[in-house]
Amino acid sequence: MIIEINKHDEEILKKINLLEQEIFIESYYTFETLKDMVNKKEYKILVFDEDVKGYLILHDSYDLYEIMKIAVKKEFRNKKIGEQLINFYLNNWEQNLFLEVRESNEIARYFYEKIGFVSVGKRKNYYPNGETAILMSLERN
Structure with a gap:
């Protein structure tokens, strides 16, 4: 199940932050960065289920959306989670x-x-x- 998260989903943001730090060792995205993003209308953060098997962060640049990050937990790779996240975007925007x-x-x-x-x-x-x-x-x- 794909969920678009909002500012009330702090537990999910914490899980995204943990996965971010695990996958992108040199990431400058912190928990505070993610909280800031989810509070701005130009960002969309999608997760694959509440356990955050994967996530997609998009930035609205007016005439297009930029994929800022996409990540899938190692044990769930090759199960089309990344593709499902992108397809969810394609089907809704x-x-x-x-x-x-x-x-x-x-x-x-x-x-x-x-x-x-x-x-x-x-x-x-x-x-x-x-x-x-x-x-x-x-x-x-």
Whole structure:
């Protein structure tokens, strides 16, 4: 079950924060950052069930939504949870999607391409370690 969380879901935000710190070791997202996001109308945070097997953070950039983060617990990967989160968005909102992904992250790039994202550019030296970001977009027709 996919849930769009709101500011009253602090326990779910805590679970997202734990998963964020586990998966993205150098993440700058803190519990306070997540609380701030959920209180702003331009952010949407979706979770796959209340146990937070996965989550998707989106930012409304007026004419498109940017995927800020998507994560799935290791033991639940390859079960289409990430795909279900993105499809939930696609079934409920109209704007195009945009994201940045590490050039070296071939698994993520394949995942996005399988859903329909296409590469639209690069940002050299985007990440703190100097790695290039691949820009990807999914156009809604």
